[in-house]
Amino acid sequence: MGRVIETHQFTSFLVGLDDSTAPYKLRESLGPDVDIGVEFHGASQPSTSLLIMKALEPYQPFFYEEPVQCKNVDAMAELAAKTHIPVATGERIFTKWGFREILEKKAAKILQPDVCYAGGITELRLIAGMAESYYVPLAPHNPQGPCSLAASCQIAAAIPNFLIQEQGTRSHDNMLKTPFKAENGFLTVPTAPGLGIEFDEAKFMSLVGEPAPYKRTYDLDDGSVVDW
Known part of the structure; x- marks a missing residue:
């Protein structure tokens, strides 16, 4: 993992719970200066998630992502x-209307809208403005490719509550x-026309x-059937 940090200059990691020991192994290996988010992906029941959350608290994770399916906001x-x-x-929530209930019920302290699913750059800017009034930052979801990353970077540069x-x-x-x-762990926002990137069509x-x-x-x- 140290080689990954050196090569790609990441300062934060998101780890799943396929290996339940991964979060604290990473913390012990990398020390306190690297942020570690824990991805539940809504795959466990609330009671199970709570047990895991409490067990991991001493290792000070950056955040818990979807400890329960986002469809039950009260849970x-x-x-x-x-x-x-x-x-x-936020990755499975669409438009500002979907995020309103999350904010009103204080179900999350970090929002993760995806520019590809939540309505594009303009809609994410509106979601960010709404979240700002609740003192909630944005950490845009993006497991996709360079187009999504480029669009997300443009949003990040235009909002005050980017995380x-x-x-x-x-x-x-x-x-x-x-x-x-x-x-040093930071991407430079592309400044070329459009989203700032150009594909090599020959490689495609x-x-x-x-x-x-x-x-x-x-x-x-x-x-058993799963939703990963």
Whole structure:
């Protein structure tokens, strides 16, 4: 993990609970200066999530992401009230109308709208303004590619309550004529026309016909259907 920090200059990580020991192993390995978010993905029952949340509190996670499905806002608000660690949600919530109830019921202290799903750049700017009045920051969701990242960067540069920008691996950078620049854990916002990026079309064409793996829809342990 230290090599990942040095190579990609990340200062924060989001870890899942496939390995329940991962959060505190990372904390012990990386020390107190790296932020570690914990991804529940709404995959456990509230009572189970609460047990895990309490067990992880001594390791001071950055936030708990979706400790329960966001569709039951009251259940999420109840969990949020029982921990001092911020609860984050938003990747499955759409437009400002979906986020209003989250804010009104204090179900989350960090919002994670996705520019691809929540209504685009303009709508995320409105969501950010609404969240600002509740003193709630934005950490835009983005496991997608460079287009989504570029759009999210433009939003980040235009709002006062931006917290942190999620991104997946940098594996898509080779599709850009000019890759994103990172220094000391910060991305430089592209300033070229449009979203500030330009694709290398020849590299895209080289991938035509290449199969893309699908995410599994079942649990490896018992074969039950899951929503990852």
